[in-house]
Amino acid sequence: MLxxxxxxxxxxxxxxxxxxxxxGYRRVYNNIMLGKSEDLNDNTTExxxxxxxxxxxxxxxxxxxxxxxxxxxxxxGFIITQIELIEVFIDGVTGKHRVIYHAVxxxxxxxxxxxATISSIELISVLVFIATVAFLSRRFLIKVPRLNKPELKxxxxxxAAIILISEIYLLxxxxxxxxxxxxxxxxxxxxxxxxxxxxxxxNWDESSLHxxxxxxxxxHYIGVLLLLVxxxxxxxxxxxxxxxxxxxxxxxxxxxxSNMPEITKEIKLMMDPSAVPPPADANAAPVKFGAKDVMDLxxxxxxxxxxxTECGRCTxxxxxxxxxxxxSPRKIMMDTRDRLEEVGSIVAANNxxxxxxxxSLIENGYISIEELRACTTCNACVEECPxxxxxxxxxxxxxxxxxxxxSNAPAEWTGMFTNMENNGAPWQFSQQDRLKWxxx
Amino acid sequence: MQVKSYAExxxxxxxxEVLFWVGCAGSFDQRxxxxxxxxxxxxxxxxxxxxxxxxxxxxTGDPAKRxxxxxxxxxxxxxxxxxxxxxxxxxxxxxxxxxFNILKNEYPSLGGNYxxxxxxxYLQQLIDQGKIKLTDTNQFKGKRITYHDSCYxxxxxxxxxxxxxxxxxxxxxxxxxxxxxxxxxxxxxxGAQMFKEDEPGKKRINIARTEEALETDAQIVAAAxxxxxxxxxxxxxxxxxxxxxxxxxxxxxxxxxxxLDTIQL
Ligand code: SF4
Ligand code: SF4
Numbered sequence: 253m254l255x256x257x258x259x260x261x262x263x264x265x266x267x268x269x270x271x272x273x274x275x276g277y278r279r280v281y282n283n284i285m286l287g288k289s290e291d292l293n294d295n296t297t298e299x300x301x302x303x304x305x306x307x308x309x310x311x312x313x314x315x316x317x318x319x320x321x322x323x324x325x326x327x328x329g330f331i332i333t334q335i336e337l338i339e340v341f342i343d344g345v346t347g348k349h350r351v352i353y354h355a356v357x358x359x360x361x362x363x364x365x366x367x368a369t370i371s372s373i374e375l376i377s378v379l380v381f382i383a384t385v386a387f388l389s390r391r392f393l394i395k396v397p398r399l400n401k402p403e404l405k406x407x408x409x410x411x412a413a414i415i416l417i418s419e420i421y422l423l424x425x426x427x428x429x430x431x432x433x434x435x436x437x438x439x440x441x442x443x444x445x446x447x448x449x450x451x452x453x454x455n456w457d458e459s460s461l462h463x464x465x466x467x468x469x470x471x472h473y474i475g476v477l478l479l480l481v482x483x484x485x486x487x488x489x490x491x492x493x494x495x496x497x498x499x500x501x502x503x504x505x506x507x508x509x510s511n512m513p514e515i516t517k518e519i520k521l522m523m524d525p526s527a528v529p530p531p532a533d534a535n536a537a538p539v540k541f542g543a544k545d546v547m548d549l550x551x552x553x554x555x556x557x558x559x560x561t562e563c564g565r566c567t568x569x570x571x572x573x574x575x576x577x578x579x580s581p582r583k584i585m586m587d588t589r590d591r592l593e594e595v596g597s598i599v600a601a602n603n604x605x606x607x608x609x610x611x612s613l614i615e616n617g618y619i620s621i622e623e624l625r626a627c628t629t630c631n632a633c634v635e636e637c638p639x640x641x642x643x644x645x646x647x648x649x650x651x652x653x654x655x656x657x658x659s660n661a662p663a664e665w666t667g668m669f670t671n672m673e674n675n676g677a678p679w680q681f682s683q684q685d686r687l688k689w690x691x692x
Numbered sequence: 693m694q695v696k697s698y699a700e701x702x703x704x705x706x707x708x709e710v711l712f713w714v715g716c717a718g719s720f721d722q723r724x725x726x727x728x729x730x731x732x733x734x735x736x737x738x739x740x741x742x743x744x745x746x747x748x749x750x751x752t753g754d755p756a757k758r759x760x761x762x763x764x765x766x767x768x769x770x771x772x773x774x775x776x777x778x779x780x781x782x783x784x785x786x787x788x789x790x791x792f793n794i795l796k797n798e799y800p801s802l803g804g805n806y807x808x809x810x811x812x813x814y815l816q817q818l819i820d821q822g823k824i825k826l827t828d829t830n831q832f833k834g835k836r837i838t839y840h841d842s843c844y845x846x847x848x849x850x851x852x853x854x855x856x857x858x859x860x861x862x863x864x865x866x867x868x869x870x871x872x873x874x875x876x877x878x879x880x881x882x883g884a885q886m887f888k889e890d891e892p893g894k895k896r897i898n899i900a901r902t903e904e905a906l907e908t909d910a911q912i913v914a915a916a917x918x919x920x921x922x923x924x925x926x927x928x929x930x931x932x933x934x935x936x937x938x939x940x941x942x943x944x945x946x947x948x949x950x951x952l953d954t955i956q957l
Pocket of ligand 1: 566569570571572573579580581626627628629630631632633634643644
């Protein structure tokens with residue numbers, strides 16, 4: 253009876269988590285799709301290469317060796333712990349104990365593989381533990397500057413703490429489960445780390461050991477499910493989105509900023525006096541230049557926003573931020589994501605239709621004009637980002653909207669535009685004098 | 693100085709090897725004009741048949757584009773492309789990384805397809821081909837040079853080595869600043885910042901970069917961009933170091949090394 257109840261509970265938890273997780277991931281997907289379309293499917297070989305090197309191989313992390321190694325432990329740990337989860341799952345739905353082990357225990361070669369696998373999971377888990385403690389202290393004790401900037405106040409710090417603490421929680425569960433199991437079976441499995449730890453439990457009685465084993469087992473399982481549900485609300489979504497994000501990253505040189513085709517059309521009409529403008533389509537949506545809100549950005553910008561790990565490598569490399577300006581490329585990404593969540597919930601509440609809320613991504617507590625103005629387009633943020641995000645791409649699109657839709661530019665820029673239009677240079681010099689340098 | 697415009701070449705039925713894109717700074721900014729002249733001295737010395745557009749050249753549109761004014765940018769870009777395509781321009785060399793970037797990366801989809809090289813790469817190629825020979829490198833002996841990476845050459849287009857290779861030809865010690873190559877700190881001029889006041893902050897970006905340059909104890913700060921040049925020159929002045937630390941463009945240093953130009957060290 254109890255066995256069936258356990259199986260029932262196990263499956264019920266999975267179903268519940270599946271339901272909520274589906275809703276969470278679906279929301280993220282729908283929100284990203286609110287962005288403008290942009291075709292990024294060319295050159296798949298290059299794209300796979302980027303994904304393999306940067307997301308899977310963490311290439312860009314290794315510019316900074318200490319966090320790269322610590323992060324590598326957690327990353328590898330995360331991946332290989334999933335193997336143990338397979339057995340947890342089989343045991344859960346069958347109501348048996350260590351199904352895989354018992355299937356292979358009489359086949360020496362496979363048994364060796366099994367024990368080696370679980371042992372390596374245990375060994376890497378020790379490294380994960382060290383890395384997690386190191387990350388917690390970098391953030392909260394040593395206070396590494398990039399992890400203690402104003403934009404992280406509130407939820408972002410909590411989010412980081414939640415993830416790191418749940419990491420420790422999951423490790424505790426795994427070790428409780430394996431150690432108690434080893435103690436119960438007198439070390440029969442031969443796991444590396446729990447084999448050492450079991451001696452601490454040598455004077456525990458059988459029922460306490462059993463209880464500990466079950467607590468670890470269920471705790472681990474439920475923890476993983478909760479994390480799965482939590483992920484789409486967290487910066488830790490990057491563990492999934494880093495892959496598509498690096499795949500779809502733009503392949504042009506970083507200096508390239510796209511040309512707006514709608515403007516090319518207008519200027520060509522202006523330059524060619526014989527051209528007849530196409531009849532205006534009364535039903536066409538008015539053309540909006542640049543981006544004022546998240547749905548004016550490309551879907552890739554929005555995927556960037558959800559992929560951002562809030563690590564702040566961009567911000568600490570940003571020359572404007574380093575010299576005390578309020579611009580922070582990380583905040584550009586965080587604001588984009590926050591505004592997208594807001595827009596997304598309005599759209600969801602109105603059956604998929606956007607209803608104006610009188611706000612936008614510019615100002616309104618999101619990205620301020622002052623921030624946008626301070627960018628030197630130096631690409632340091634783009635270069636630094638370990639998951640190939642471009643905060644600069646968003647900045648440029650918002651600047652376009654300010655300048656072309658609202659004529660909102662500092663006076664010096666307005667003068668510069670006028671000079672460029674009138675005499676083909678940002679300064680007020682006659683175009684006829686462009687060869688004066690010869691005799692100066 | 694021998695300078696012929698494309699129009700003059702066209703009139704005589706000749707085709708130049710390369711178009712020298714002077715750019716707005718190179719045309720009008722007094723400091724950058726000197727760089728333009730040094731570069732032309734090198735070209736003249738090697739009898740390279742180059743042309744300029746002169747009064748037919750307009751701003752590439754870079755500052756407008758990066759400030760957000762795509763209209764002004766595309767107006768200028770399409771005009772420039774019309775002029776260049778009219779002359780059948782194939783290859784462009786320019787002393788400005790901003791012009792280089794926009795001509796190379798952004799003009800093609802508007803119909804302007806050219807082979808575009810920055811002057812540091814161009815000089816490196818001439819050195820590699822044995823065409824540039826440095827005879828007057830004595831003046832650089834015992835000096836330290838630090839190269840300031842321009843964002844639009846470096847990160848934007850991954851040109852890190854050419855300027856350094858060129859500088860290695862001078863008999864000086866090349867030293868790196870704290871942040872260099874991919875991590876190079878911006879001078880503060882890009883993205884049309886050159887043309888407006890800074891937003892409020894602790895200090896100006898060029899001051900931060902100049903601090904890094906001064907930390908190297910170099911006597912020469914080598915620039916490869918007219919705007920970096922201005923920013924670093926201003927920075928050095930604000931520390932009142934202009935008598936001991938000089939900011940020069942790589943073209944000026946090479947022209948001096950060839951004995952075509954005199955510079956103060
Ligand atoms: S491109 Fe702009 S936001 Fe990015 S690092 Fe440079 S100045 Fe900062
Ligand atoms: S944009 Fe990239 S570098 Fe910046 S915080 Fe996000 S993940 Fe880190």
